[in-house]
Amino acid sequence: MKLAPGLTEDEIRKCEEVFDIKFPPTLKNLLKEVLPISKEFINWRDHSKRNVLQIKKRLDWPWKGIIFDIEENDFWVQNWGVKPDLVAERIRIAKEKYDVAPKLVPIYSHRYMPEGSEQVLSVYQTDIIFYGTTLLEYFQIELDWKPYERMDFENIKAIPFWTEIIDANN
Incomplete structure (x- = not known):
């Protein structure tokens, strides 16, 4: 992992515009102090065509996982209403819900x-769990400084x- 100087306010604003996101305040503050860069961390400063596409893939990844589980694992949230017989209709309804949900950064x-939100989620398809109530707690857990339990x-x-999906799996 490489630690680069933090993003400027203009760089933050550009990222939010380019990717149509709003950084949660604690993440924004962290990125203004230091920019961690690795295969797993995003280089928000790099706006090359290749990197922009990679970031957009990461932003779309949770939705792609939901589609996969609807198509392949018959996933459905009861709060979304009666499950339609047609998979395409299930995806359409899920997309309506997803489009008004808080975006995941x-x-x-x-x-x-x-x-x-200041909370952190671990997202793998519809296997979603809370992974920290704050960004600090998330890093403590991720770095094994604090047990998840x-x-x-x-x-x-x-x-x-997102909580509806978590609850549907419990």
Whole structure:
């Protein structure tokens, strides 16, 4: 991993415009201090065509995983209503829900922060779990400084759409 100087306010604004996202405040503050770069961390400063496409893939990855589980694993959330017989209709309904859900901003690998939240989610298809109630707690868990079992579970707050998927798997 390489640590580059943090992003400027203009660079943050450009990323939010180019990728149509809003960095959660603690992630924004971290990225203003230091920019971690590796295969798993995103180089938000690099706006080359190749890197922009890679970032867009990371932003789309959670949706692609939901589609996969609807098509291949018969995934459905009861709160979405009666499950249609046609897979295409299930995907259409899920997409309507997804389009109004808080966007997930990638942090590292398959860890994301929902816009407007300080919590961190681990997202792999519809296997989604909370992985930190704050960015700091997430890094403590990811770096093995704190066991996952000691996460501050009492302070988890529901996140529209994403918590429904978590609950559907429990």
